[in-house]
Amino acid sequence: MEENMKGFATRAIHAGKTRSHEYQSLGMPIYQTSTFYFDGCEQGGKLFAGEEAGFIYTRLGNPTTNFLEEKIAALEGAEAAAAAASGMGAISACLWTIAAAGKHIVADKTLYGCTFALLNHGLTRYGVEVTFVDTSNLDEVKAALKENTCCVYLETPANPTLKIVDIEAIAKLVHGYNKEIKVVCDNTFATPYNQRPLELGADVVVHSATKYLNGHGDVIAGFVVGDADFIMNVKMFGIKDMTGSVLGPQESFLILRGLKTLQIRMERHCYNAAKLAEFLKSCDKVEAVYYPGLEEHPGHEIAKKQMKEFGGMISMIVKGGKAAGMKFCNSLQLATVAVSLGDAETLVEHPASMTHSTYTADELKVAGIDEGLVRISVGLEDIDDIIADFKYGFEQI
Structure with missing residues (x-):
């Protein structure tokens, strides 16, 4: 069916493979559980070893949330997505997965206030160097890149000035310098309806899904979107271990409902x-x-x-x-x-x-x-x- 989902509205309503077939429910059920039972210790061992697909514990995965992640990935044109309990949970998990002591991040001067605080005061406490530039000025970005740069972080349109950054030009410049550097774009203001940074050369997209993706002012949530390997690292390290910022099934259900009218x-x-x-x-x-x-x-x-x-x-x-x-x-x-x-x-x-x-x-x-x-x-x-x-x-x- 995926090949028939060319339209954005169609993907927002129909995309996602993790469906519940047990009772033929049209809407994705809310799997409101902290843990999942095993047929026995042998199956539990196989699940933990990755030898069998299935669910173990909601911090590690939940059918309702997995279905939502598949839908968000489809809307952004990505391989995978990781849901988090807030936009800052998603941004934190993303940056903690990319950065480490001794690494360097280039970030725009104009960012959401809490993102700026994380970069300016949070990561620097743990040995990460951050240089703030105007990412709409390619010369400034080029001059800031270093051998140990691991990430270039930007928003477009930027919060709150609505500054526009040329995603394609930034990606070309950064990857020309070092293809291992992750170009991360916060797409909250635009949404995938208006802009898809991965198609323009960015490596990772982050969202505060609290905003337009949910759209009804009743959920706090976030997403990291990118290739399958990176997203698995975000889930296993950035979310599961580093922040524990897991999106609950009730919130996932509400966002699924909101996406139908995105x-x-x-x-x-x-x-x-x-x-x-x-x-x-x-x-x-x-x-x-x-x-x-x-x-x-x-x-x-x-x-x-x-x-x-x-x-x-x-x-x-x-x-x-x-x-x-x-x-x-x-x-x-x-x-x-x-x-x-x-x-x-x-x-x-x-x-x-x-x-x-x-x-x-x-x-x-x-x-x-x-x-x-x-x-x-x-x-x-x-x-x-x-x-x-x-x-x-x-x-x-």
Whole structure:
């Protein structure tokens, strides 16, 4: 059947081989168990030795979660995927699998705040050297590469500035220097509906599935996606041993349900964001608008090349700086002040004091994160209602 699954929406609904045939359930059941029984000690021994396929203990594998992993791999065009209990669980497991004491990582200056903290303060405590660069500048990346570099880490579009990085160009440069270096791309903002980094030359994709992949604001989860050997290492070392960050079957079921509507949700998110960005661009109380779909956005031409649509995230700087931006957010009546993104509801937040508070004032400047920046996760509401709410917010400042 796999050869018939050419369309993205078809794969989101039908992909995955680990199905339950016992009772012919159409939906994947929730295997809510910590452990699985054996027919006897002999079978248990064979399972632990890898001589027989099957399930042992949910930290090592669970049918509901395995089915979800197969589906995510299919959507990203990958051999395999590993589910984790959060986006940071996935990123941590990925980086701990790649890095070791004495190794070197090149990472973008503009990242999600907790990812930046992990790289800037966490891994460095264990002898891993990290160099932060602007990965949209190939000369900076080239200059940072070393003999002991093991990973180049980036986000595109980046959180929260929506900076665009040319994945294909980065992969070509890095693998030309050393094909063993892993190019890791956080694809959370774009989703595989809009962008598939592995097809552009990246080695590994990470996701916070808390966001668009689940899409309903009721799950914390993450994924690492790549080739089968690497993902097995992530599962056995990064997740099983190093972090223990295992996704539960209940959460896996909820994401499976959310994926069935991923394409139609992303179509609406992208449509609404494009309309809202055009409105914000025309608003005299907005100093700057950051959205990859705007022709004047830095990297717009690259985004056109590597993305299907431009996503559902916007950032803007409100005239009047931090105080005006916060007053605007506090005045909204439809949109909600909250971190996270990719939910049905429109969410706004102030990165410098919230999601990116792990950055110092100087680090915020280097990353291009203005103190007055407001990040917008455009929801699924009627666009006229969203725009009316934003008009009201601007009237209050």
